[in-house]
Amino acid sequence: MESSLDKQQMRDWLEEVLPNALMECKEPKPEDDTIIVYEVNRLFDWVKIKRLKSYPNSIIVPIVTEHLTYSTGIAIELVLPALLIKPLQKSKFLRIVKKLHTSYQEKKGSTLTMLELTQQISQHQTSPFREAFLKRLIRGEIDNEQEIIQSASFLSTNCIPNMVFLIQGYIDVNEKRAHPQDACSIITTVIQQKFAHKAPLSFLHFERYLLLLLRIPNDYNSFKHWSEGKACLLEVIETLKKDHCIHLFMGVGGVFQDAMQVKESYSQARKARRKPPIDNIHIRYYEDLTKHQLLQKAIQFIEEHFDEQLSISEVAKYISFSPTHFSRLFKKETGRNFVDYVAFTRIIKTLPFLRKFDYTVDKISSTCGFNTPNYYSLTFKKYVGISPTDYRNTKEILFK
Structure with missing residues (x-):
């Protein structure tokens, strides 16, 4: 890490969950069992990481600066088990380190290939590979099918989203009953429960809004036409309002079967969210906006x-x-x-x-x-x- 403050922060975090288990090293010895967290500030840093792969007992986790997120596909090519994006978030950093450390402890006596570890970790809903890929997808930074194909190691083809919802909300503290402490977790849990076995979904968290990325059945070219999904969405809104004093408001983008066009659904969801709704204050569909x-x-x-x-x-x-x-x-x-x-x-x-x-x-x-x-x-x-x-x-x- 270039910043001594970042290094100290990571030390403090690690001491909380794995006291005395990890130490800083400039470069491991070939026989060492190591989890290496390495900062990527320039493209050449990927070359250094590739060299570190020559150490057979090393597990490497790159931390990529924001201006190089477009290069995260290299991590996939190197079959790295995880990556993190700066600015570094404590919860995500510790989750990755603990998962890797636990996997190492459980399989200490057996052979564990990097590919096995990647498959074991990255299919998880909160995989940093998955999150980085989806962020690049909605930003329009993925412009070739090869990257879509490579994503299969952490996001199966039938889970790649074809539409986007932009969600905002508030907690009505005027109601005289208990109010949720972690509204975001409650929202994502309720959505997952209501859409279970109906459609693959992912979430991307931003400060003032949440993105729900959904893959609805290919038979439908509009979420409005998928009656089962629309009913689930209304159940989500009603359940959160009734049980948790949470009021959601969302813009709904169109459906795009071409993965590289999902960025359009994101743009549409943003525009729809800012316009007056037609018949339901909680939902605004881009397709209902006038094209005249x-x-x-x-x-x-x-x-x-x-x-x-x-x-x-x-x-x-x-x-x-x-x-x-x-x-x-x-x-x-x-x-x-x-x-x-x-x-x-x-x-x-x-x-x-x-x-x-x-x-x-x-x-x-x-x-x-x-x-x-x-x-x-x-x-x-x-x-x-x-x-x-x-x-x-x-x-x-x-x-x-």
Whole structure:
């Protein structure tokens, strides 16, 4: 490790779980039994790791800096049992070290090949190989089929996702009952339980949102058309709300059978999450967003001028439509009438003010285009289900 602080941090973590079991070494002797954690800061470091592979009793775990995540495929080619991505997370680091140490202890008297160890560890749901691969997949960093084929050692072909859900949520602490301490674990557990034996799934954790990567049956080109899956999703939302005071809100991307196009589903899920839902406040499907270019232009105008007193005539004139024709087409394409859509857009714009700032409801309502604080509060409760003040008191769920 280049950073002495990082090295000391790792020493402290290791002492917590494996006191006196591990020691720092510059380079092992051929006969030593070693687990080597090696930092990859430049591409040439992979060459050094390849040289370390010549030590028959060594298990190597690279820690790859963020700007080199595109090179993690080399770890697969070297048949390494695990890898970690910086910034280093204590829980993931210790999980990998303990797993490798345990495997070594259990098989100390037998021959254990690197391939066997890779197969033993990397198929686990939280495998760093799997996580790194999926992150690169949704970012569009995988651009050839060879990498997809190589992923088979830690992610079987029938588990590669074909769609993405972007999930956010809050805990309603206004309810007078016990509230979960680890909402993220509860959410992932409930989702896994409801979708068990129905569809392979994976999770990627980011601070303010959770990605659910799902592979729905090939018979369906839309999640909406898969009635069994849609029912499971509604059960997840209801169970978390009823049993754990957890309210989820998600954007749903499209289905892409080509693995290298799953990045599009991720992009679509992000866009859908930011738009007013049609009939269920908890779910917004990208495929329901209008593809009509002039209406997209009108919606952009609404989002840019939400704090002004918008009229249907003004917006219709902006795209050269008559108010009557615009009103009819807008409802057909967005699922909401003009007044509802504008009101919901304004509510979405008020959420950061409620969550991050100490603005009064009066100031927020006037800042975001509502005529009166009372009208804002009534509209907010109509669409969200709770008052602005109660929403302010909820606890946002952080997933990382």
